[in-house]
Amino acid sequence: MKDLVLYRKYRPQTFSEVSGQDHVVKTLLSALKSGKVAHAYLFAGPRGVGKTTTARLLAKAVNCLDSSSLEPCNKCDSCLEIMENRAMDLIEIDAASNRGIEEIRELRERIRFTPIKGKYKVFVIDEAHQLTKEAFNALLKTLEEPPAHAIFILATTEAHKMLPTIISRVQRFDFKKFGLNDILDRLELISKKEKVKADKKALRIIALNAEGHMRDAESMLGKVMAFSGDKEISVEDVENILGIVDINLAIKFIDLLADKDSKKALEFIDKFINQGYDLVQFIQSLINYSRKLLLIKISKDLSKLIKEELSSEQLNTAIKQADKFSIEELSKIIEIFIETLFKMKRSSFPQLEVELAVVEIC
Numbered sequence: 562m563k564d565l566v567l568y569r570k571y572r573p574q575t576f577s578e579v580s581g582q583d584h585v586v587k588t589l590l591s592a593l594k595s596g597k598v599a600h601a602y603l604f605a606g607p608r609g610v611g612k613t614t615t616a617r618l619l620a621k622a623v624n625c626l627d628s629s630s631l632e633p634c635n636k637c638d639s640c641l642e643i644m645e646n647r648a649m650d651l652i653e654i655d656a657a658s659n660r661g662i663e664e665i666r667e668l669r670e671r672i673r674f675t676p677i678k679g680k681y682k683v684f685v686i687d688e689a690h691q692l693t694k695e696a697f698n699a700l701l702k703t704l705e706e707p708p709a710h711a712i713f714i715l716a717t718t719e720a721h722k723m724l725p726t727i728i729s730r731v732q733r734f735d736f737k738k739f740g741l742n743d744i745l746d747r748l749e750l751i752s753k754k755e756k757v758k759a760d761k762k763a764l765r766i767i768a769l770n771a772e773g774h775m776r777d778a779e780s781m782l783g784k785v786m787a788f789s790g791d792k793e794i795s796v797e798d799v800e801n802i803l804g805i806v807d808i809n810l811a812i813k814f815i816d817l818l819a820d821k822d823s824k825k826a827l828e829f830i831d832k833f834i835n836q837g838y839d840l841v842q843f844i845q846s847l848i849n850y851s852r853k854l855l856l857i858k859i860s861k862d863l864s865k866l867i868k869e870e871l872s873s874e875q876l877n878t879a880i881k882q883a884d885k886f887s888i889e890e891l892s893k894i895i896e897i898f899i900e901t902l903f904k905m906k907r908s909s910f911p912q913l914e915v916e917l918a919v920v921e922i923c
Contacts, residue, residue, distance in 0.1 A: 567783035568776045571751050572614050574644065575632045579618070580747065581739040581775070582611055588734070589615070593622055593631045599732045601704050601713040603689075605720035606736025609776030613653075615736075616685045616714040617643060620651045623712065624679025639679050650676045653685045656692050672703060672711050681712050689715035690722035697724050704730045738773025741765075741869045747775060748782055752794070757786055759794040766799050766807055769870060801837070808871070810843070811850040812878055818894070819885040823923035830915055840911055841902065848898045850879075855891040857883040894922055 573579045576586045585604075592598050602619075604612040621633035621643050633640045642648035652671065668684065676682045686692075692700065704713065704727065715731065717723060739747075745761075745768045752759040767785070771778035781803055782794075789798045800807060810833070817826040834840060853871070856863040857880055868876060886894075901918040905911040 567751065567786070568779035571747075571754070571779065573611070573618065574635050576618055576622070577632065579611060579615060581743045582615065582736055585615060585734045585736060589619060589622075590631050598623055598712065600707045600711065601731040602715065603720065603723065603728060603731040603733040604714060604716045604736060605733060606718070607738055607774060608718050609774035610736045610738060611775065612716040612736055613685065613687060616683075616716060617651070619712075619714065620648075620681075620683035620685070623681045623683065624650060624676070642678075650679045650681065651683050651685070653687065656686050656688045656690075656696075668700075668703075672708060675710050681710055683712045683714065685714045685716065687716045688718065690717045690719045694724075697727060701726055701730070739771075739775050740773075741768055744768040744771055744773075744775055744778045748778060751779065751782060755786065757792065757794060760796055763794050763796045763799045766796065767803075769808070770803070808846060808850060808875065810838075811846045812875065812882070814847065815850065815854070815882055818919070818922050819882060821923045823920055826919045826923060827916055830912065830919065834912060840915060841905060844898055844902045844905065844915065848895060848902065851891060851895045851898065853879055854883045854886065855888065855895065858886060858888050858891055897921055 576590060579586050598619075602616075604616060606612055618633065621635075621640050622631065624639045624643075625633045626637035626639050627634035635641070635644065639648070639650075643651050652668070654668065672682065672684070674682075686700075701724070707713070713731070715723070715727070720728075720733075720735075745764060748764045748768060749759070749761070752764065763785075764782070767778055767781045771781065781799075785794055785798055785802050788802045789795075796807065814826065814829055817829060830840075833843060853867045856866060861880065864876060864880070867879075871879060883891075897918050901914050904914045908914050
C-alpha cells in the first residue's frame with residue numbers, strides 16, 4: 562500500500578532536500594566542513610519531522626567515499642548500502658522495543674569493533690527516552706569515553722525524559738514542526754512525481770490536518786492515492802477516505818451557534834453523521850477554528866498567526882464571525898468542546914454528548 566511506503570520513497574537523500582529544519586542542516590554542514598563532527602547528538606522534536614532522516618543523512622555524509630562535497634554522493638558503496646538498509650556501519654536501534662541494559666551492553670560490545678568500510682560506526686537510537694534507568698547509566702559510560710570511530714545520535718520525541726547527565730554530553734538539536742506551506746509544497750511535489758492530478762484544496766486539507774508532521778501528511782496522501790486509483794485526488798476523496806472535515810463545515814456550524822439556532826445546529830449534526838463523517842474529527846476542527854476566532858477577537862493583529870491556515874476569503878469570514886462573540890463566549894465554547902471531546906471518547910452515545918454541548922452553547 563502506498564500510504565505505508567510513500568514517505569520512505571521520497572525520504573530526502575541529501576541535506577539540500579531537507580525542508581523546514583534549516584537551523585539543523587546549516588550547523589551539521591558547518592561541522593562537516595570544519596571536520597568537527599561531534600561524537601554524540603540528541604535530535605529532539607515531534608514525530609514525523611525528520612529526526613531519523615537527518616540522522617541517516619549524517620551517517621551517509623561522514624562515511625561517503627566521495628570527498629568532493631559535504632553532501633553524500635548517493636553513488637559510492639557506502640551511501641548505497643545505507644540507502645538500501647544493508648550498511649554494517651550504521652546501527653539503528655528502536656529503544657521502544659530494545660530498552661533494557663542487556664541491549665545497551667550488547668551495543669557497547671559492538672562499539673569496540675572498528676568500522677567495516679567507512680570512517681565511523683554510527684549508532685542511531687530512536688525513541689531514546691524509553692531506555693530504562695539502568696540502560697541510560699550503561700549508555701552514559703560509553704558517552705563519557707567514546708571511541709574515536711563512533712558517533713551516537715539519540716532521537717526522541719520527549720527530551721524532558723532524558724537524563725540531564727546524558728543531555729550534558731551531547732550536542733542537542735531541536736527539530737520543529739513543519740509550516741503549512743512546507744508541507745503543501747512537498748505534497749504537490751510528490752503528486753507531480755507520482756503523475757497524480759491533485760486538487761490544491763484537497764492537498765491543503767491534508768496539510769492542515771497533518772498538524773506540522775510531514776510523515777503524517779505523506780502517509781495520508783499515500784492512503785488517498787491508493788484508494789482513489791492514483792488518477793485524480795479531489796476534496797471529496799480526502800474527506801471520504803480519511804474522514805477529514807473541511808474547515809468550511811466548521812465555519813457554517815459556527816454561524817448556527819452565533820445565531821443561537823439550536824434546531825438547525827442539531828439537524829446539522831444529524832445530517833453530518835448520516836453522511837458518514839467522523840464526529841471526533843469535526844469537534845477537533847471546531848476547537849481549532851474557535852481558537853482562531855478567539856485570537857482574532859483578542860486582537861486582529863493576531864490574525865497573522867493563523868493566516869497561513871486560512872484562505873483570504875476564510876480569514877475575512879472569521880473576522881466577521883469573531884465580531885458576533887465576546888471573548889468570554891469564545892473561551893466558554895472552546896472549553897465545552899474540549900470537555901465534549903473528552904466525554905465522546907468514553908461514551909456509548911458520542912452523538913448525544915455533541916448534542917448536549919450544542920444545547921448548552923445555544
